[in-house]
Structure formats: structure tokens, C-alpha cells
Amino acid sequence: MADRRKTGLRLLSEKKLRSIHRDLMKWFSGARRQYPWRQTHNWFHLMMAELMLRRTRSDQVAQVYSRFTRNYRNAARASEDPDGVRSILQSLGLNWRNEQMLDTIQYVSHRFGNRHAPSAGDDLTEIPGVGDYCNSMLRSRLFGESRAAIDSNVARIYCRLVGEPYDPEVRRKKWLKDLSGRFMELATAQSNPAARKGPGPAPASPEGLSHAMEQATDPFEINLAFLDLAALLCRPSQPRCLECPLRKHCEFAKSMQKS
Numbered sequence: 001m002a003d004r005r006k007t008g009l010r011l012l013s014e015k016k017l018r019s020i021h022r023d024l025m026k027w028f029s030g031a032r033r034q035y036p037w038r039q040t041h042n043w044f045h046l047m048m049a050e051l052m053l054r055r056t057r058s059d060q061v062a063q064v065y066s067r068f069t070r071n072y073r074n075a076a077r078a079s080e081d082p083d084g085v086r087s088i089l090q091s092l093g094l095n096w097r098n099e100q101m102l103d104t105i106q107y108v109s110h111r112f113g114n115r116h117a118p119s120a121g122d123d124l125t126e127i128p129g130v131g132d133y134c135n136s137m138l139r140s141r142l143f144g145e146s147r148a149a150i151d152s153n154v155a156r157i158y159c160r161l162v163g164e165p166y167d168p169e170v171r172r173k174k175w176l177k178d179l180s181g182r183f184m185e186l187a188t189a190q191s192n193p194a195a196r197k198g199p200g201p202a203p204a205s206p207e208g209l210s211h212a213m214e215q216a217t218d219p220f221e222i223n224l225a226f227l228d229l230a231a232l233l234c235r236p237s238q239p240r241c242l243e244c245p246l247r248k249h250c251e252f253a254k255s256m257q258k259s
Contacts, residue, residue: 012162012179012249014186020161020249021187025216027245028225031232035062036069038224043117043142044108045069047127050134051101056092058231064092075108103128117142140219146188148180149223153230160234163251188219 012020035058037049048068052061068088072078078085082102089098107128112118120143124135136147148154155171158164158179170176215221233240239252247253 012183014182016249017183017186020246021183021216021222023245023249024225024229025187025222028221028228029215031228032224033058033228033231035065037065040069042069042073043138044073044075046141047104047108047130047134047138048101050137051097051104051129052089052092054097055094060092064088075105075112078105079109100129104130120145137220137223140223144219146184146219147223148177148184149226150176150180151227153234154180154223154226156236157226157230157234157246160239160252161246161250163255184219184222187222188217 035049037046040046040049045065045068049061049065052065052068068078068085071084071088072081082105085102085105086098089101092098104127111127118124120139124130124138125132130138133149133151136149139145140147140149150158150171152168152171155168155176156166158176159166159170162179164170229244229246233244234246239256241247241250241253241256244250244253
């Protein structure tokens with residue numbers, strides 16, 4: 001078998017990556033799932049949502065998230081009421097995850113205090129429970145960084161695009177990290193090539209740039225688009241390839257048409 005670290009990048013040329021981005025975000029503009037954490041500007045709430053979503057469906061998290069955020073506007077408030085936090089999280093199951101979230105809350109309360117949000121220079125992976133995926137989601141939202149958030153579901157999309165067999169650990173492979181990083185770099189550079197030279201919020205959009213274009217080049221929105229595509233169409237079993245906006249680019253979809 002050819003070296004996929006090279007093949008994946010070769011199969012998805014720069015031209016094809018741009019076309020995938022365009023087709024994905026056009027679809028996403030009409031298919032975007034609405035969840036409260038996607039609109040929040042409260043970084044603590046967003047982080048809590050990402051931790052709640054670990055191994056748990058979004059629809060199940062929505063009610064728990066709403067109750068949690070009504071009761072606790074910041075980590076300091078939540079750290080004062082661990083039993084209340086446990087009670088709210090109980091319906092999600094995964095008690096190990098809930099106890100880890102309490103560790104996260106205590107750490108954030110002591111580390112950041114009353115600060116509104118961390119700065120771009122802070123290493124968010126030092127926070128208990130924040131791994132590579134959660135870090136990428138947070139940084140793409142908080143600082144406008146061109147970070148591709150790769151979980152097992154997003155990894156499945158990339159594997160299918162290039163015709164690579166999927167396994168849960170593929171998200172750690174160098175070829176996939178390189179490919180997803182290049183995709184995000186190209187996608188976010190389309191609005192303003194100078195906007196993504198380093199950390200920090202994206203600069204103001206050029207005059208006349210439509211809201212749709214702003215959304216299409218926002219790294220957080222791009223990460224959400226991949227998540228929604230994986231949940232709605234590119235599912236682990238019974239994928240809905242005929243409805244997929246990326247089917248013309250996808251080796252898996254082409255093989256399904258031939259079978």
C-alpha cells in the first residue's frame with residue numbers, strides 16, 4: 001500500500017481542498033444544528049459543554065448544559081457547589097467524567113479567578129480534561145486560531161475522502177494532522193490572508209464581506225461544519241452518501257456507487 005502520509009495529501013490537492021471547503025460550508029449554512037453552546041461567548045460554559053459532549057450525544061447534553069449555565073455563570077460559582085454540580089451532571093452518566101469536570105472547575109477557579117477569559121498565551125491543555133480536540137475547539141472560538149479539531153468522527157470523514165481504512169486511532173496519524181491542518185489553513189485564509197499569521201482574534205472583516213463569507217472562513221464554524229456532517233450524513237453506519245455535499249470528492253462515496 002502507498003504511504004498514506006503522502007497519498008492523502010496528494011489525493012486532496014489545494015484546488016480540491018478549496019472546493020471541499022466551499023461545498024461543505026454551503027451545505028452547512030442550511031444544515032447547521034442549533035445548540036446553546038455554539039452561540040455563547042462565555043469561555044467557561046463553552047469548555048464545560050465540550051467536556052459534557054465527550055462520549056455523549058449533543059441532544060442529551062443540551063438540557064443539562066442549559067441547567068448548568070443557569071446555575072453557574074463561572075467556575076468560581078460552580079466550585080462552591082460541588083454537590084449541586086454532581087446532581088446536574090448525573091443524568092449524563094459517566095461518573096468518572098463528571099468527577100473529572102469537578103477537578104476542571106476547581107483548577108479553573110484557582111488558576112483564572114475572576115478573569116473574563118484566558119489569553120492567547122495561556123496553555124489550555126494544562127487544564128484537567130482539556131486534550132488536543134477540546135483545546136482546538138476552544139482556541140478556534142476564543143482566539144480565531146486556525147486549529148482543526150479532530151475527533152474520531154471528523155477523522156472518519158477524512159479517511160473516507162481519501163479512501164483510507166478508518167480506525168479510532170487514525171486521528172493521531174501524522175498524515176491526517178497534516179491534511180486537516182492544511183485544509184484549515186486554506187479555508188481560513190480566504191477572507192484575509194494576513195488574518196491567520198498568529199494567535200489572537202481575527203481582525204475585522206473587509207468592507208462588503210458578507211456574513212456568509214465570514215462564517216465560511218471562521219475556524220470555529222468550520223470545525224462545527226465537520227461535526228454536523230459526521231452526525232447527519234457521514235455516519236459510522238448507513239452513511240447518506242447521496243445527500244452528502246462532498247460526495248464528488250469522496251473516494252468512499254465513489255466506491256459505494258460502484259458496488
